[in-house]
Amino acid sequence: MPTGEEWAVSVIDTRVPKRENAFRRWLHGFAGYRKYPALTLMFIPVVVYFFIFKYIPMGGIVIAFKNYKISQGIFGSAWVGLDNFTKAFNTPTFARSVRNTLTISGLKLLFGFPAPIILALMLNEVTHARFKKSVQTISYLPHFLSWVVLAGMFQQLLSPNNGAVNAILRDVFGVKESIYFLGNNKYFRGTLIVTDIWKNVGWSSILYLATIAGIDPTLYEAATVDGATRWQCTRYITIPSLVSTIVIMLILSVGSIMDAGFDQVFNLYNSAVYQTGDIIDTYVYRYGLGDMKYSLATAVGLFKNVIAFVLVVGTNLITRKISGEGIW
Amino acid sequence: MIQKRFTVGKALIYLILTMLCATIVVAFWHLLNLSLSPSHIATKGGLLLYPKELTWDNYARVVGNRYIWMGYKNTLIRTVIGTVLQLFFTAMGAYVLSKRFFPHRTFWTFFIIFTMFFSGGLIPNYLLVKDLGLLNTYSSMILPGLISAYNMVIIRNYFQSLPEEIEESCLIDGAGRFRIFLQFVLPLSKPILATVALWLVVGHWNSWFDVLIYISDDTKFTLQIVLRRIILTGSKEILDTSAAANAAEIESVVSSEGLKAACIFVTTFPILCAYPFVQKFFVKGIMIGSLKG
Numbered sequence: 001m002p003t004g005e006e007w008a009v010s011v012i013d014t015r016v017p018k019r020e021n022a023f024r025r026w027l028h029g030f031a032g033y034r035k036y037p038a039l040t041l042m043f044i045p046v047v048v049y050f051f052i053f054k055y056i057p058m059g060g061i062v063i064a065f066k067n068y069k070i071s072q073g074i075f076g077s078a079w080v081g082l083d084n085f086t087k088a089f090n091t092p093t094f095a096r097s098v099r100n101t102l103t104i105s106g107l108k109l110l111f112g113f114p115a116p117i118i119l120a121l122m123l124n125e126v127t128h129a130r131f132k133k134s135v136q137t138i139s140y141l142p143h144f145l146s147w148v149v150l151a152g153m154f155q156q157l158l159s160p161n162n163g164a165v166n167a168i169l170r171d172v173f174g175v176k177e178s179i180y181f182l183g184n185n186k187y188f189r190g191t192l193i194v195t196d197i198w199k200n201v202g203w204s205s206i207l208y209l210a211t212i213a214g215i216d217p218t219l220y221e222a223a224t225v226d227g228a229t230r231w232q233c234t235r236y237i238t239i240p241s242l243v244s245t246i247v248i249m250l251i252l253s254v255g256s257i258m259d260a261g262f263d264q265v266f267n268l269y270n271s272a273v274y275q276t277g278d279i280i281d282t283y284v285y286r287y288g289l290g291d292m293k294y295s296l297a298t299a300v301g302l303f304k305n306v307i308a309f310v311l312v313v314g315t316n317l318i319t320r321k322i323s324g325e326g327i328w
Numbered sequence: 329m330i331q332k333r334f335t336v337g338k339a340l341i342y343l344i345l346t347m348l349c350a351t352i353v354v355a356f357w358h359l360l361n362l363s364l365s366p367s368h369i370a371t372k373g374g375l376l377l378y379p380k381e382l383t384w385d386n387y388a389r390v391v392g393n394r395y396i397w398m399g400y401k402n403t404l405i406r407t408v409i410g411t412v413l414q415l416f417f418t419a420m421g422a423y424v425l426s427k428r429f430f431p432h433r434t435f436w437t438f439f440i441i442f443t444m445f446f447s448g449g450l451i452p453n454y455l456l457v458k459d460l461g462l463l464n465t466y467s468s469m470i471l472p473g474l475i476s477a478y479n480m481v482i483i484r485n486y487f488q489s490l491p492e493e494i495e496e497s498c499l500i501d502g503a504g505r506f507r508i509f510l511q512f513v514l515p516l517s518k519p520i521l522a523t524v525a526l527w528l529v530v531g532h533w534n535s536w537f538d539v540l541i542y543i544s545d546d547t548k549f550t551l552q553i554v555l556r557r558i559i560l561t562g563s564k565e566i567l568d569t570s571a572a573a574n575a576a577e578i579e580s581v582v583s584s585e586g587l588k589a590a591c592i593f594v595t596t597f598p599i600l601c602a603y604p605f606v607q608k609f610f611v612k613g614i615m616i617g618s619l620k621g
Binding site (some may be wrong): 206309 | 359374446447614
């Protein structure tokens with residue numbers, strides 16, 4: 001089977017020998033643009049878009065190695081080598097932001113990752129169809145709201161003065177002192193983890209539910225005939241069937257460990273909890289756009305993006321090995 | 329296959345699931361009651377399971393505020409224009425890349441997919457938008473995210489499943505590729521386009537960061553940013569502008585808590601209304617997204 005490209009080439013120039021080197025083939029490909037002018041025209045805006053809005057900013061990374069000044073522009077600013085990196089690496093707030101990013105991501109992985117799996121397993125045990133549907137509809141809802149809206153909600157609910165959560169803790173559980181969920185370093189990360197699970201657990205369970213729905217029902221029938229209990233069915237049929245999905249999702253989550261959730265942290269944090277809540281992304285925002293230290297912030301952003309890139313590509317390769325197909 | 333007996337374990341599962349849903353329902357219900365409560369109840373705090381005293385004053389203040397309306401207008405503008413343009417250009421790119429004979433297809437696919445994994449980062453993107461002179465324009469909310477590589481791959485996979493033979497017969501009948509794309513491919517791909525369009529609509533409705541960094545002209549603020557300002561800077565400062573005359577009198581009925589809650593509901597109202605009806609399309613969409621090609 002010739003590939004599309006080879007086919008196109010052979011149609012255009014029948015004298016082209018079957019075996020030719022890659023470069024020649026690549027060169028001959030250009031004839032295809034004239035052969036398919038409409039497709040080429042349609043593709044031009046797409047290429048222009050990606051070039052301007054994706055590749056030019058990648059070129060803009062050079063300011064990480066310069067002392068960028070608005071008046072001098074990207075080209076006019078002086079080269080400073082790795083100064084911005086050494087400067088960033090030597091500030092304690094940078095080390096703190098890396099630490100916080102990894103800690104928050106790690107905790108989200110530890111608690112947030114199993115949550116939707118458990119939810120899917122529990123939903124699978126629900127035989128009452130209406131109840132199951134209602135649980136799904138309700139638990140998917142927070143996924144559709146932005147962190148701006150949810151931050152507004154949580155600020156109200158978690159307020160130490162008159163928030164509902166503190167009122168419940170006081171009246172029902174007898175907690176004497178109000179807890180500053182969003183203002184105390186002791187509680188901030190916990191609040192991030194719990195609110196993150198609250199927002200995403202329902203939605204993330206869909207993939208696992210779909211995998212469970214794809215399990216051959218005769219397996220359960222055979223097991224039940226042999227006297228297996230519900231729990232044994234779950235333990236020996238459902239969970240093993242989920243393993244490959246779980247492994248892939250886990251690997252992908254590890255790939256995005258540099259993202260601790262900018263939207264969430266940025267809308268929930270305040271200067272009182274920078275100690276535990278300031279992540280790399282919020283650090284870049286504050287230093288870059290807040291203090292206009294463009295070069296320093298770009299350097300930190302590059303540091304993060306390179307690590308994230310290596311992780312994502314690496315985890316994708318592993319996933320590809322395991323499942324035979326990558327995420328793309 | 330399914331045991332009909334109601335065991336302790338099952339009861340526990342029902343209980344846990346009910347509690348999970350309760351935290352979500354009660355949170356919204358409490359806020360709704362808060363938004364309908366007069367100041368002396370709202371500031372006292374605690375969980376409101378029913379409105380002890382009903383007042384529409386909070387909503388009157390929010391709805392009577394020009395920033396909220398401007399926010400609605402701007403959000404609608406960006407959502408409608410943004411979704412249409414994004415969908416069109418993403419589908420167009422996807423169509424071209426779905427053609428196996430398109431020259432250098434592998435290279436172009438890599439050219440686009442690479443942007444999913446590596447980006448210039450916040451500052452270079454900001455400087456680009458600034459240097460293009462797009463600060464404080466609607467374009468800054470639409471252009472930087474015009475085409476999503478991820479959506480393009482998903483739509484491309486769908487296009488590839490369409491029969492090429494019919495297109496070829498259209499070509500013989502004299503239709504150009506662009507016309508085939510508009511009149512044949514797009515209508516045949518309604519399911520996937522509808523799914524992606526829904527993602528885009530929610531994305532636009534909820535996006536706030538681009539407005540935060542690119543827009544400083546408050547007549548172009550979207551709803552999310554208006555809400556963010558109200559929540560962060562305190563509602564009084566922003567909402568008082570319209571009713572400064574009788575502020576003292578209103579002070580006694582409205583509270584910052586009630587106003588914020590009312591703002592949250594006014595902002596999310598369209599999503600809450602549409603959600604029950606479109607939810608199943610999103611669930612379908614997540615399955616399409618997980619089928620990789």
